[in-house]
Amino acid sequence: MLTRTTHLFDDATRVTAGDSRWQGQTSDDYWAFVGPFGGITAATILRALIEHPERSGDPLSLTVNYCAPIAQGAFDLDVRLVKANRSSQHWCVELTQGGGEVATIATAVFAERRPSWSHQPAEFPQAKPFEQILPYPRIKASWANQYDFRFIEGYPDFSGVKPGEPASAYSKLWMADRVPRKIDALSLISMSDAFFARIFHARRELMPFGTVSLTTYFHIGADDLVAEDISRVLAVADAKIFHRSYGDQNGELWSPSGRLLATTTQIAYFKA
């Protein structure tokens, strides 16, 4: 008997095509505390665009604004090609549930990645091999357990704020799917939001937190990413400021071979 085994990630980001309206559904496997993991929502939106018959080119940038919590269950994606150029496309996607208000709005750019002068000033972060680091243990949020996080620097410590200086918000870690899966653009967008909140690191404690807006740029062509043939990335993230209930995050996702695959930034709400 033939058993088809789909990766949980692909199940969770599955979409059903419509003309301009696509359907998806939340996944209990990628659930955060009050709604779906933001990375899986972003990946589902990106999947709808990548699978869209009018799509051409590779993902270049994606911005996702999380407007309201998404309830467990089905949702609709209103997918619109805003403008098509000779070598790039601009898209807008709105996520709604049951004909209600917009819960997530995203804009994306796709582009033909033509050969050009190439230069990577960013420095590849030094890291101990993946195999030599223990995975971060399972936690209550199901989404985090779908990933294999191996911390090189900035291991999460929730023992509380120490007197004096806040702790560092910097982390360096290997990220892989717990069940190995080849890294594609969907992985990269999801992993962009898979860092623990910078405020948890800086304050050494958990608190109410939510990503408000996430932007990721893709620095590799889809063909090159296939050729990399990798199942993990080396990831770094840091924050520049926490102020008046909002803080930022900026991060990089690297191929083990030393290629910068994606850069990401986000602004997030926190209560502290």
Added chain:
Amino acid sequence: MLTRTTHLFDDATRVTAGDSRWQGQTSDDYWAFVGPFGGITAATILRALIEHPERSGDPLSLTVNYCAPIAQGAFDLDVRLVKANRSSQHWCVELTQGGGEVATIATAVFAERRPSWSHQPAEFPQAKPFEQILPYPRIKASWANQYDFRFIEGYPDFSGVKPGEPASAYSKLWMADRVPRKIDALSLISMSDAFFARIFHARRELMPFGTVSLTTYFHIGADDLVAEDISRVLAVADAKIFHRSYGDQNGELWSPSGRLLATTTQIAYFKA
């Protein structure tokens, strides 16, 4: 006779209110080589949102996707409140001309900036005082001449690529309006796009270039920014990668007093 003198920047970003459709017009004073300076377009969009009667809270994030060149003349802004929450708002703005295709699409988040725990891990860049540095000379693009750029590091050198390593893409400079104007959120979004292209620095030459997507986060409440009462910012920008016709930029805009006012990132097309 009473003469009312409006700053060129405010002229250039003037908008006329409609219900959901607002009007603006390009400005010859902020013209780039093939269309309006992207920063002035972003500032005009932000102005329409700030002046919108339904707007509440301060700008938190703005993403602008430049889809097509904007022709000289009038344009329409289709301004839509996508989702309003108790303490935040999500907006979408589409710029069109003469009922044609979308030339620019933007999403924005506004938020009430409530008091919270505050921490600024980013380090204030050291800089010589503004007064001790000569302004960058006037150039052909009119927009650049509306600004007073005073370079501390990464002075533009367009003498061509040297053999060996590409030049640094890093710049540190003071930015002010040539005719002094108090820094507000509109200044910050415009200045976010006022760095010279990173590829010009890395290659030491000019070439076809265009910002594709720009994201800026605001890290200061509007009231605090008024209280800063400044007419210039200390700005730094760098790039992480140039690859297959696209390169990134990340930057910071600082108050002279050492407050991080805004962080910005963009992905841009180049031909080299």
